[in-house]
Amino acid sequence: MVIGMNFDIIATATFGLEAVVAQELRAMGYNNLAVEHGRVEFKGQSRDICRTNLWLRTADRIRWKLAEFEARDFDQLYDQIQNIPWSEILPREARFPVEGKSIKSQLSSVPACQSVTKKAIADSLSRKYGIKRLAETGPLYKIEVALLKDRVTISIDTTGPGLHKRGYRKGGGKAPLKETLAAALIILARWKKDIPLIDPFCGTGTIPVEAGLMATGTAPGSRRNFIAEEWPQVPPEFWEEIREEARENVDAEKDFYIVGYDYDGGAVDKARDNALRAGLGDVVHIQQQELNELNSRKKYGKVICNPPYGERMEEVQKAETLYSDMGKVFKRLDTWSFYVLSGHPGFERFFGRKASKKRKLYHGNIRVDYYQFFGPAPPRD
Numbered sequence: 001m002v003i004g005m006n007f008d009i010i011a012t013a014t015f016g017l018e019a020v021v022a023q024e025l026r027a028m029g030y031n032n033l034a035v036e037h038g039r040v041e042f043k044g045q046s047r048d049i050c051r052t053n054l055w056l057r058t059a060d061r062i063r064w065k066l067a068e069f070e071a072r073d074f075d076q077l078y079d080q081i082q083n084i085p086w087s088e089i090l091p092r093e094a095r096f097p098v099e100g101k102s103i104k105s106q107l108s109s110v111p112a113c114q115s116v117t118k119k120a121i122a123d124s125l126s127r128k129y130g131i132k133r134l135a136e137t138g139p140l141y142k143i144e145v146a147l148l149k150d151r152v153t154i155s156i157d158t159t160g161p162g163l164h165k166r167g168y169r170k171g172g173g174k175a176p177l178k179e180t181l182a183a184a185l186i187i188l189a190r191w192k193k194d195i196p197l198i199d200p201f202c203g204t205g206t207i208p209v210e211a212g213l214m215a216t217g218t219a220p221g222s223r224r225n226f227i228a229e230e231w232p233q234v235p236p237e238f239w240e241e242i243r244e245e246a247r248e249n250v251d252a253e254k255d256f257y258i259v260g261y262d263y264d265g266g267a268v269d270k271a272r273d274n275a276l277r278a279g280l281g282d283v284v285h286i287q288q289q290e291l292n293e294l295n296s297r298k299k300y301g302k303v304i305c306n307p308p309y310g311e312r313m314e315e316v317q318k319a320e321t322l323y324s325d326m327g328k329v330f331k332r333l334d335t336w337s338f339y340v341l342s343g344h345p346g347f348e349r350f351f352g353r354k355a356s357k358k359r360k361l362y363h364g365n366i367r368v369d370y371y372q373f374f375g376p377a378p379p380r381d
Helices: 017-028 046-055 073-080 108-129 178-186 207-214 237-251 263-276 314-328 349-350
Strands: 004-011 034-038 039-045 061-071 097-103 142-148 151-157 195-197 256-260 284-288 301-304 337-342 357-363 364-373
Touching: 004 046, 017 039, 017 178, 039 046, 046 237, 061 097, 073 151, 073 256, 097 108, 108 142, 108 284, 178 207, 178 263, 178 337, 178 357, 178 364, 207 256, 207 263, 207 284, 207 349, 237 364, 256 263, 263 284, 263 364, 314 337, 314 349, 349 364
Parallel strands: 097 142, 195 256, 195 301, 256 284, 301 337
Antiparallel strands: 004 039, 004 061, 034 039, 061 151, 142 151, 337 364, 357 364
16 A cells, blocks of 8 residues: 655644644544644645545645744745755646745745745756756646744645635625634534534525534535645545545435524525535525524524624614524523624623623634523433
8 A cells, every 4th residue: 555755734724713623633533733823733644635635624724834944034035945855846847836924024025935935946946957947837836935923834735725615605695604614613512413403594504514514424525626636745546545435434314403594585595505515405404584483393402603793883783683682582492502603792792691601713804702602401311
């Protein structure tokens, strides 16, 4: 059996979700994790590039870390990048665009850092291959030069479009919840497939669909491709092997209670289409329904939702009225637990109840809180 290369791997994460990504990685058998702001680092091999891209539900993308060093001027940056054995990493005709970011560093000009990085790599490859002009017509290697407090990380993206691009969502709402964040909300709620789940503001169905993927053991990346599939470092047979494992893992059981409601008929149609594309038409149930109609015959369960919270004054006022209505309607489910994502700092006041716990997260660039209201525990069998 071919073992494959060794890699230093970075799973990038939205701020606030690093611990959730680390939890996923540990559940997959990865140990010795380094959890930092916006990323989780670990070691792996070629198959692990495939497996983590295919299976991680809450990470943003998987990066191959090449080097980390200090640089306070462009000469240092150039020289350190030159020390990386680029001819062992990039095929002769590789395309290697350079992206960058700089935070609290002396080298604050991102375009300049990108330009120096590109030149250092091109000079290294040109000397190695004895050519002045690189073709750049081959497989794509998207390189990132990231500076944080003068510490430089050089890495290559193995993912392509972010991991939230599962491939099932064609229709998005006005402020669609990223699939990765929806999955994190479900994991943070400690939901399991035998627990009833309701999203009364499902929009285009992201939370119910992500729950359905978890319930059926479906790999979130099973319906898409990844940039590293074109690389010699990660052979095609590895991708097929991991995909076959994912297919065999899918649970044929359909008897789950996962329900999404929304008052908007157009959003409901999109949600149903998204569930069908995800292969969950028999698992996830989407219905058009107003909030005040919410009820359930199930004794215990979890409500997980992302109600609108608005940005303009009139939207905020509507949201506050909605939160008050939620507090009254949710009382009908007096033995259920509620998990609500909101960017409104006064949510608890309008909801009429103090959260058992809340967690700071980010929805895009918006700072939000995840309010958790714990109901009574179901009796043990």
